[in-house]
Amino acid sequence: MGLGKLLHDHAEHADVGGTIDHPRAYELAAEIGFLGRRREIFTRLAALSGVRPGDRVLDVGCGTGYLTRILAPIVSPAGRVTGVDASAPMVEHARRRAPGNCSYQVGEGQALDLPDAGFDVVVSSLAVHHIPAAERGAALREMFRVLRPGGRLLIAEFRPPTNHLLAQLVGMVSGPAMRHSPHDLLGDLIPAAGFHVQDEGDLPVMLSYVRALRPST
Numbered sequence: 001m002g003l004g005k006l007l008h009d010h011a012e013h014a015d016v017g018g019t020i021d022h023p024r025a026y027e028l029a030a031e032i033g034f035l036g037r038r039r040e041i042f043t044r045l046a047a048l049s050g051v052r053p054g055d056r057v058l059d060v061g062c063g064t065g066y067l068t069r070i071l072a073p074i075v076s077p078a079g080r081v082t083g084v085d086a087s088a089p090m091v092e093h094a095r096r097r098a099p100g101n102c103s104y105q106v107g108e109g110q111a112l113d114l115p116d117a118g119f120d121v122v123v124s125s126l127a128v129h130h131i132p133a134a135e136r137g138a139a140l141r142e143m144f145r146v147l148r149p150g151g152r153l154l155i156a157e158f159r160p161p162t163n164h165l166l167a168q169l170v171g172m173v174s175g176p177a178m179r180h181s182p183h184d185l186l187g188d189l190i191p192a193a194g195f196h197v198q199d200e201g202d203l204p205v206m207l208s209y210v211r212a213l214r215p216s217t
């Protein structure tokens with residue numbers, strides 16, 4: 001059984017999506033997968049998201065809350081970070097480690113139980129490929145809905161190696177997670193949801209990101 005199968009109980013096919021229900025195994029896999037550079041890479045993601053003190057931040061598909069715990073001290077003391085994940089065990093893991101200004105809820109990115117325009121920044125790392133393909137557009141529209149006008153979006157996804165053999169090897173180990181490029185995965189979903197795409201780029205160890213704005217008017 002590959003690591004991908006262990007982590008993605010319900011996700012043998014990339015279009016189906018599925019939760020991760022083994023937080024400790026996920027944490028271990030992430031530390032190994034990012035070659036010991038996870039903290040550095042996620043600190044860069046936090047900086048790229050443009051979060052500032054006082055911001056209200058939402059992390060969609062927050063998993064174990066790793067990124068929320070990096071964001072929490074940046075927005076402190078007045079800001080707060082909310083994490084949403086479809087997996088109860090992941091949310092429970094995140095809650096047990098939560099700084100005072102973080103809260104979590106079990107829920108799906110495509111149907112957020114959150115008010116309109118309540119966030120300054122929405123981030124989502126490595127989670128869109130877990131949302132069923134047919135629901136990804138709805139998830140982007142939900143991110144748009146909960147952002148205030150002028151609010152900022154950061155989506156980070158896996159970027160498979162360009163070397164074909166290496167890409168196949170990584171796909172075998174990781175399962176469906178790393179078989180699609182972020183462009184295949186996201187297509188025009190971000191602008192179609194109403195966002196203005198600002199820029200996109202790559203980060204070390206197989207990540208790509210897109211930054212976008214909810215227009216002010």
Ligand SMILES: C[S@@+](CC[C@H](N)C(=O)[O-])C[C@H]1O[C@@H](n2cnc3c(N)ncnc32)[C@H](O)[C@@H]1O
Binds near residue numbers: 017020030067
């Ligand atoms: C690869 S993990 C990424 C976790 C975290 N964002 C990170 O970067 O470490 C993907 C997460 O998406 C969650 N997930 C799956 N389907 C989801 C959905 N429809 N809505 C929200 N989260 C979902 C999974 O349970 C899992 O915790």
